Each structure stands twice: as C-alpha cells, then as structure tokens.
Amino acid sequence: MRFRIPAKAIKRLPILITGVIAWGFQTWLLHRWYGFELSLSTWDALISVNWVMLSCAVMELIITRYTPQTGKYQFVAGLALMLVVLQYWIALPALEYLGKGNEAYLPFLSQTVPVRSAVGFLLIGAAGVLLLFYNRSFELESSLHQQSTTESMAKEAELQKLQLQLQPHFLFNSLNSINALILVQPPKAREMVQQLSDFLRATLKRADEQWITLAQEADYLRLYLSIERVRFGHRLEVQMNLDEQIQLWLIPPLLLQPLVENAIKFGLYGTTDKVVINLHTQREGDSLLIEISNPFDEDMQPSEGSGFGLSGLKRRLYLLYSRNDLLTTRIEENKFIVRLILPEKYD
Numbered sequence: 001m002r003f004r005i006p007a008k009a010i011k012r013l014p015i016l017i018t019g020v021i022a023w024g025f026q027t028w029l030l031h032r033w034y035g036f037e038l039s040l041s042t043w044d045a046l047i048s049v050n051w052v053m054l055s056c057a058v059m060e061l062i063i064t065r066y067t068p069q070t071g072k073y074q075f076v077a078g079l080a081l082m083l084v085v086l087q088y089w090i091a092l093p094a095l096e097y098l099g100k101g102n103e104a105y106l107p108f109l110s111q112t113v114p115v116r117s118a119v120g121f122l123l124i125g126a127a128g129v130l131l132l133f134y135n136r137s138f139e140l141e142s143s144l145h146q147q148s149t150t151e152s153m154a155k156e157a158e159l160q161k162l163q164l165q166l167q168p169h170f171l172f173n174s175l176n177s178i179n180a181l182i183l184v185q186p187p188k189a190r191e192m193v194q195q196l197s198d199f200l201r202a203t204l205k206r207a208d209e210q211w212i213t214l215a216q217e218a219d220y221l222r223l224y225l226s227i228e229r230v231r232f233g234h235r236l237e238v239q240m241n242l243d244e245q246i247q248l249w250l251i252p253p254l255l256l257q258p259l260v261e262n263a264i265k266f267g268l269y270g271t272t273d274k275v276v277i278n279l280h281t282q283r284e285g286d287s288l289l290i291e292i293s294n295p296f297d298e299d300m301q302p303s304e305g306s307g308f309g310l311s312g313l314k315r316r317l318y319l320l321y322s323r324n325d326l327l328t329t330r331i332e333e334n335k336f337i338v339r340l341i342l343p344e345k346y347d
Contacts, residue, residue: 076128250345267294296336
C-alpha cells in the first residue's frame with residue numbers, strides 16, 4: 001500500500017516551513033546577538049513562534065466556522081487582540097519561569113513584551129485578513145461554478161426542447177398520409193408504417209447524442225426521404241452530393257432533416273410537377289459548408305409559416321456554437337437556398 005500525504009498537510013507545509021525558519025532565526029538572534037544560552041534561546045523562540053502559529057490556527061478555525069456579514073475586519077482585529085492578551089497571560093509566565101535566575105534575560109523579556117505583542121498582533125491579524133480574502137475568493141469561485149452549471153443545464157434543457165420540436169409536424173403529416181393510404185393502397189400504407197417505425201426508432205436512439213458524423217446524419221436523412229417518397233411519389237427527387245472526404249465530420253444530430261423537410265414543404269406547395277431538391281456539402285477551410293436549394297415561387301407560398309421554420313434551428317446552432325451567422329438564406333433565380341456553415345468539432 002502506497003503512502004499518501006493528505007492534501008491538507010500539503011497545503012500547510014509552507015506554513016510549517018516558515019515557522020521552522022522563524023524559530024531558527026529567533027534562536028540564532030537571541031543566542032548570537034544578545035548572548036543568551038542556547039537552550040534558553042531555543043525555548044524562547046519555540047514558545048513565541050508556536051504561540052503565533054497556534055493563534056493563526058485558532059483564527060482559521062473560528063473564521064472558517066463563523067464570519068459576520070458586516071465588520072469582518074473589526075472582527076479579525078478583535079480576535080487577534082484577544083489572542084495576544086492570551087499570549088501575555090499564558091506564554092509570558094512560561095518564559096519568565098524558563099529565565100528564572102538569569103538576571104540579563106528577565107529585564108530583556110520585560111522590555112520586549114510590547115514589541116512581541118505588536119508583532120504577534122500584526123502576524124495574527126494578517127493571517128486573519130488573508131483567510132477572509134481566501135474565503136471570499138472560494139465563495140466567488142463556488143458561485144461562478146454554480147452559475148455555470150445552472151446555465152449549462154438550462155442550455156441542455158433548451159437544446160433538448162428544440163430537438164423534440166423538430167418531429168411533430170412531420171409525424172402528423174405521415175400519419176395523415178398513412179390514414180389516406182389505408183383504404184386505397186394498403187400495401188403502401190404498410191410500407192410507410194414500417195419506414196416510419198424505423199425512422200422513429202433511429203430518432204429515439206440518437207435522442208441523447210449531442211454529436212454524430214455527417215455519414216450517420218445522411219443515413220438518417222435517407223430514412224426520412226424514404227417515407228416522403230411514399231407520400232409524394234414521383235413528384236419528389238432529392239439529389240444528395242456528399243463529399244466522401246468529410247463523412248466523419250461531427251455535426252449536431254437531426255440537423256439536415258428539418259432543412260430538407262422545409263425544402264420539401266415549400267418546394268412542393270402549390271404545384272403538381274416534379275420538384276428537385278439539391279443538397280451539397282463540401283469543406284471550406286476549417287468549416288463544413290452545407291447548401292440546400294429548392295424551387296421557389298413567391299406567389300405560391302402559404303400565408304403562414306413563410307419563415308421556413310428556421311428560427312428554431314438558428315437558436316439551436318447559437319446554443320451549440322455561440323454564433324448567429326452560421327445559417328443564412330437567399331433567393332436566387334427562383335430558388336430558395338439555405339447556406340449552413342459548421343465549424344470543425346474536435347473530440
């Protein structure tokens with residue numbers, strides 16, 4: 001079994017080293033400078049230094065368990081003064097007893113009491129002030145950590161809410177189509193039910209995943225399109241041009257499906273002709289470019305929902321990347337084009 005030094009002991013090691021140095025310096029000063037006996041000098045330094053260190057430990061114990069909301073520095077000064085009085089009451093008689101019979105030491109001790117008390121007060125008070133600053137910084141760090149955790153939980157909850165909002169309209173439309181096919185084309189209705197089941201199973205499987213590869217998202221999109229082709233038949237054609245070199249690019253799940261769903265909804269609205277939707281991906285520097293285009297006739301668009309349902313997706317992208325410029329749209333030569341740029345995601 002390996003021996004491990006406790007973390008608290010490691011934190012107090014500099015204090016112990018400082019105490020040893022102070023003890024050695026005071027011993028040398030009394031013995032060499034003032035000429036007192038080595039044993040007397042050693043005991044004087046030991047009692048004085050240990051009392052200051054003990055007082056600092058008592059100060060830490062009290063401040064850790066109780067600190068007033070107001071008048072903190074006055075509280076520390078009062079504690080330091082009380083500990084200095086105790087030093088005068090307890091440590092001074094011990095030093096007088098040790099120096100009994102030494103005619104030079106006792107007068108020296110009496111003369112240095114004010115200096116010893118002042119130095120002790122300053123050291124103990126400084127330790128108390130440092131403890132106040134340390135506790136304050138620890139409270140601020142804990143508060144910031146708690147705030148960061150709360151914001152992260154709120155962000156995750158909003159992301160989950162936005163992700164759950166992606167499917168209802170598609171699901172309702174699919175169920176309506178199945179209902180219409182049951183009487184006229186039962187085999188197609190059964191086929192659509194099976195495809196819808198596979199699609200929903202894949203959706204639930206990825207509900208807890210925050211990042212998937214472009215290849216996985218493309219497979220998910222093909223499941224979705226197989227259902228839509230049952231609904232729209234020959235009217236729907238989706239041309240997917242996916243660069244094989246970026247198949248492992250990490251993107252948020254369920255990102256392409258709502259974009260293609262909007263393209264299908266507004267591209268096929270008001271027309272019975274065949275509609276071609278193009279999806280193109282390529283790498284641009286350190287980013288992934290995705291473009292989806294569909295035919296667009298401004299006079300044939302529904303009166304509601306003309307925003308193409310992209311606001312929720314923009315919000316989701318902002319929560320994931322902290323940027324508002326990743327999703328843009330434009331109309332060009334009777335085509336509605338969605339341009340999506342995704343920065344590279346590193347594991």
